[in-house]
Amino acid sequence: MKLSLGPVWAVAKKDLLLEVRNREIVISILVFSGLVFIIFNFAIELTRVNRDTVGPGVLWVAFIFAAILGLNRSFIIEKDGNALEGMMLSPVSRDTILVGKTLGNLLFMITALVVLFPVFTALFNVNVLKVEIIVIAVLATIGLSTIGTMFAALSVNTRAREIMLPVLFLPIAVPILIAAVEGTAQVTQGGSWSEAAEWFQVLAAFDIVFVIAALLTFQFLLED
Amino acid sequence: MLTGLNLEVPRGETITIFGPNGAGKTTLLRVLGSLTRPDRGTISINGFALSEQAAFARSTIGVVMHSSLLYGDLTARENLRFYGSLFGLNDTESRIDTLAQRLNVAHRLNDKVRDLSHGLEKRVSFVRALLHRPRLLLLDEPESGLDQNTLGIFEDLLAEFRAAGGATVLVTHSLERGLALSDRIAILGGGRIVFDDRSENVTIKELPAIYRNFTGEVS
Numbered sequence: 001m002k003l004s005l006g007p008v009w010a011v012a013k014k015d016l017l018l019e020v021r022n023r024e025i026v027i028s029i030l031v032f033s034g035l036v037f038i039i040f041n042f043a044i045e046l047t048r049v050n051r052d053t054v055g056p057g058v059l060w061v062a063f064i065f066a067a068i069l070g071l072n073r074s075f076i077i078e079k080d081g082n083a084l085e086g087m088m089l090s091p092v093s094r095d096t097i098l099v100g101k102t103l104g105n106l107l108f109m110i111t112a113l114v115v116l117f118p119v120f121t122a123l124f125n126v127n128v129l130k131v132e133i134i135v136i137a138v139l140a141t142i143g144l145s146t147i148g149t150m151f152a153a154l155s156v157n158t159r160a161r162e163i164m165l166p167v168l169f170l171p172i173a174v175p176i177l178i179a180a181v182e183g184t185a186q187v188t189q190g191g192s193w194s195e196a197a198e199w200f201q202v203l204a205a206f207d208i209v210f211v212i213a214a215l216l217t218f219q220f221l222l223e224d
Numbered sequence: 225m226l227t228g229l230n231l232e233v234p235r236g237e238t239i240t241i242f243g244p245n246g247a248g249k250t251t252l253l254r255v256l257g258s259l260t261r262p263d264r265g266t267i268s269i270n271g272f273a274l275s276e277q278a279a280f281a282r283s284t285i286g287v288v289m290h291s292s293l294l295y296g297d298l299t300a301r302e303n304l305r306f307y308g309s310l311f312g313l314n315d316t317e318s319r320i321d322t323l324a325q326r327l328n329v330a331h332r333l334n335d336k337v338r339d340l341s342h343g344l345e346k347r348v349s350f351v352r353a354l355l356h357r358p359r360l361l362l363l364d365e366p367e368s369g370l371d372q373n374t375l376g377i378f379e380d381l382l383a384e385f386r387a388a389g390g391a392t393v394l395v396t397h398s399l400e401r402g403l404a405l406s407d408r409i410a411i412l413g414g415g416r417i418v419f420d421d422r423s424e425n426v427t428i429k430e431l432p433a434i435y436r437n438f439t440g441e442v443s
Contacts, residue, residue, distance in 0.1 A: 010309035014295070021297045077295070081337070086293030086352070089257050090310035091283035223261055 003099060007092040011100025012107065018077055019108060025070040029112040032069055036062035037116075037123050046124065055126040056184035060177055063116065064144065067109055068166050071148040074105055075156040084156075088222060098153055098218040105152075106145040113137050132187045132196040139203035140180040146210045147172050153221040179203045226251055226415045229265075233408075235359070238382065238392040240402035240423075243412035244441045249395040250290075252412065253362045256393065257287050270359050283311065286358030288366045292349045296338035300329065300348045303337060304355060311356040323351040327377055342369040350378065354385075361385060361392040367401060379405060399431045413439045 019025055040058045044050075078084035087097050117128050117137075148169055155164035183199030226248045233239050243249050254260040256267065258278045267274040272281035287293075294303045301320060308316030324330040329347040337345055346369045353361065361382075367375055382392060382405060396402045403409060403423055411419035411434070418438040426434065436442060 006312070007310055010306060014298070014306045017302065018295060018297055077297075081294050081296055082289070082291035083293055083295050085259055085289070085291075086307065087310065088259055089282060089285065089287050089293070090307065091279040091312070092310050093279060 003093070003096055007090075007096045008100045008103060011087070011092075011097055012103040015074065015077075015101065015104030016107065019104075022077075024077075025073050025105075025108045026112050028069045028073060029063075029066040029108070030115055032066035033062045033112070033116050034119060036065070037120055041123050051124060051126055052188040053185055055120070055124045056128075056181045056188060058124070059116075059120050059128065059184065060140070060180045063109075063113070064170070064173060064177055065166075066112070067144055067148060068169060070108055070112070071105060071152040071169070072162060072165055074101060074108070074149075075152045075161075079156065084222070093219065094222045095215060095218040098149060098214070098221065101153070102145050102149040102214070105149050106141055109141040109145055110138070113141065126188050128184065128188065130187055132193060133184050135200055136180055136183040136187075136196070136203065139200060139207055140176050143176045143203065143207045143210045144173060146207070146214045150210075150214045150217060150221065153218075175206050176203065179206065226255065226262075228416055231410070231417065233360070233391045233393060235389045235391055236386055237408060238386055238394060238406040239408040239410060240394045240396060240406035241410050241412055242396070242399065242402060242435060244439050247412040247439070248415045249412055250364055251415075253287070253289070253364050253393065253395060256360075257285060257362055258282055283356065284359045285362060286353035286356070286360070287362045287364075288346075288349050288353045289364045290368070292337065292345045293352065294337045294345065294348060297336060299334050299336055300324075300340065300351075301333040303348065304333075304352060307352050307355055313356060316355070319355050320351065323354055324348075326381065327351055328374065343371055343374060346370055347374060350381070354381070359390055361390060361394075363392065363394045363396075365396055366394070367396060367398060399435065400428055403428055403431055411435060411438045 037058065044054060046054065088094065121127050121129055151165055151168040155161045155168060158164045179199050179202040183196055183203070186199065187196050229252070241249050241252065251260060255262050256269065258274050258281065269281040270284040272284070274281050294300070298306070304320045305316055308319070313319065320333065321330065324333055327347040327350055329344055329351065332340060332344055337348065340348065346366070366378065370378060386392065394402060394406060403426065406423050409421060409423055409426060410417050419434060
């Protein structure tokens with residue numbers, strides 16, 4: 001495994017430039033999540049009691065499903081014109097390409113969350129604009145973008161990629177989802193920093209496991 | 225599928241590979257470009273073993289394939305800058321300008337690739353393939369979509385590349401052009417090289433009959 005920062009940033013920067021042009025990934029995450037927030041807002045009768053417990057679940061489930069749309073899209077743009085093969089014909093390693101893609105996806109997810117958090121706070125009257133929840137969000141998106149990119153790369157060459165990605169990604173993402181929901185709920189219910197820190201540790205542990213797994217497998221994912 | 229293939233392309237030589245559809249021509253280029261891993265056998269490109277030093281080998285290869293390998297929503301220049309950064313070039317801008325002038329596409333460098341015609345997109349593909357000064361060119365039907373003027377420029381570039389010691393593996397269905405551009409011709413049939421000879425030993429009149437004899441198909 002040979003990683004160099006220059007090409008990693010070049011790949012991520014190219015994805016950011018494409019996103020600035022198209023606004024396809026972030027917009028699709030925002031629209032889907034926003035719609036789920038609105039639907040749940042009408043579907044569930046929120047009270048002062050259940051708002052803080054139900055809200056975090058809605059927030060993270062909506063975000064994770066929306067993230068799948070963005071992850072799929074981030075590899076579909078690579079199939080257009082076979083540009084992924086163009087990168088593979090360069091001297092950069094397969095891992096470098098996928099680490100760059102992961103960095104791009106991480107930035108898209110964080111950008112989407114920056115917009116979604118205030119929207120969620122306004123719709124559900126649950127304040128998620130707290131430092132502890134922002135730490136949880138950053139840790140969760142590191143793990144989600146890492147395994148998401150891994151499975152998106154794996155499924156992009158399959159015919160049923162739209163189905164394949166969630167089938168592969170969601171079961172593995174469950175630990176992150178649980179930790180993010182529980183950690184967020186802990187904070188919204190007035191838990192202390194140290195209580196939230198337990199979930200930081202769980203998320204950080206999963207991030208480490210997923211990043212190591214991704215770095216070990218990335219080089220094989222783009223083989224023909 | 226390729227089997228029992230033994231091919232050596234010395235520096236400064238252009239070899240043209242002919243063959244019917246499905247003969248393995250594109251697969252051969254994909255294997256040489258390290259896009260497809262062979263089940264067995266060894267490949268050495270410019271002294272680098274592809275199985276162990278793929279990155280070094282790839283840094284010396286330029287590829288033009290059927291698809292442009294470009295991002296439609298980026299401009300031609302942005303695409304080329306991106307490839308320049310992947311190859312670690314220090315003189316990307318001047319290389320882009322020089323090659324784009326040469327291929328008569330400089331006036332469209334700031335247009336999105338999606339807005340270019342197929343021929344212009346192909347010219348940008350050539351710029352991309354030559355950007356990092358490769359020593360081996362892998363060309364898969366490069367003439368498709370090019371007008372007569374650009375074909376002339378392409379042939380001149382190929383001649384210069386060959387004169388500078390570059391090796392070229394060219395895949396084409398055009399017997400006439402393939403024979404004219406190459407030092408050697410080979411016919412691929414059923415995943416094997418069934419004919420291989422110097423170009424000067426074959427005339428364009430004989431070539432269709434040779435092709436028919438070895439492939440069972442009309443060129």
